[in-house]
Amino acid sequence: MMNNKEKLTFTGEVKEALGQIKEKKCCKRARENADKFLFENALIDKSCFACDECRGAFLREIFLKCGSVNAPDKRGHLEMKMLNEMNADEMCIFLREMGLEAKVSRRRGKYVVYFKDGDTIFHVLSLLGAQKCAFDLVNTQIEKNIRNNVNRVNNCEMANLQKSANATGRQLEAIKELERDDRFENLPEKLLYTASLRRDNPDLSLTDLASIHEPPITKSCVNHRLEKIIKIAFREE
Template sequence: MIKQDEKITFTGQVKEALLSIKEKKCCKKARANAESFICDNALIERENFVCDECKNAFLRGVFLKCGSVNAPDKRGHLEMKVGSEMNADEMCIFLREMGLEAKVSKRREKYLVYFKDGDTIFALLSLMGAQKCAFDLVNTQIEKNIRNNVNRVNNCEMANMQKSANATVRQLEAIKELMKDERFENLPEKLLYTATLRRDNPDLSLTDLALIHEPPITKSCVNHRLEKLIKIAFGE
């Protein structure tokens, strides 16, 4: 058994869960078949799969022998490293029979039968009997997605705030520029009114600035007037 305080990889957790499963005699045989399938290129003895659980036990045996899975906070990846192309092909056929589509790639002398899709990895872990690990994986993925979304929204809000802060700075600079000479006093009445309100309320958003006009005007009207001020001040 693994000690409580000892760090154990996610693969280790899965394998520990798989090893703790009580198996019927037929399932034990199926798992032994998996071992000789991986180690000695033996055939998959489907005729010996008698109960509903035998296929899962075979899968469990393969994973225990040569499987690994990424930790829940990492990119989705579950692989079984087999020794021959034939093994890899056989494994893919077997997995397809169980409704699982695997991919294969060659790495050095080994063949990797692997999955990237989160739903499939969840299904595989569940079928093998590592339900708790499967749920840990899904929960972590959901939390990660929520966190990413929150960050994205925050970044977007920050960008917007920065943008309007920059715009306000520009407006105040324009007003300051106009106030250097008589151009400010000589502004058309409405522009002068808006310019004065902006000067005296530098912290207000455009929406709020629009509302303190008497009578209130629209946000786009305020925006239009402020842009006009910038144009007059800097000739842009």
């Protein structure tokens, strides 16, 4: 027999978890009330909410009948499809009383009450009673954030490498320019030394280039000399 669990969507997982919750009598009544609200055009009968968990049970029935939620690795989205506008409005008021701000959009003749915000979706799943799924969602989002941050750092390193490659390129251009005009050998002695080392070691970083000078000089000194070579080559001074 096939393992059904492997085929379940995230919505399926949430609904499976909700189906296993044991309920008190009052909570069962709240769920029947949710059915009347959904399919018989009744208003939400708030007098049916007897215990602290009744509202969650009411919401649970709504989600089981007409709800869905995006998988944790997708963008945040949890929705409940209502048959008419009145139900959607009534639902929004009910949710707001629980501290949840929902939005409504019309899609194919139905009114979709939905949430996009990850924290709110976590809160809704917890209220429904799908705690494990709520934590799966948050964990996946945290992992995704970490991955994005790592990528951002990598991009930043790439930009720095690019920048130093561009700088080296300009130094080598300057050296070529001086050679073309037979001015290379006329450079002041220290500049000639640094320019020769750069020409022969185009791949070295400034720090490494500084260290192969004899005697070694500082990185900022190398940088200063190279700037000067560029200025002379392009006759900027």
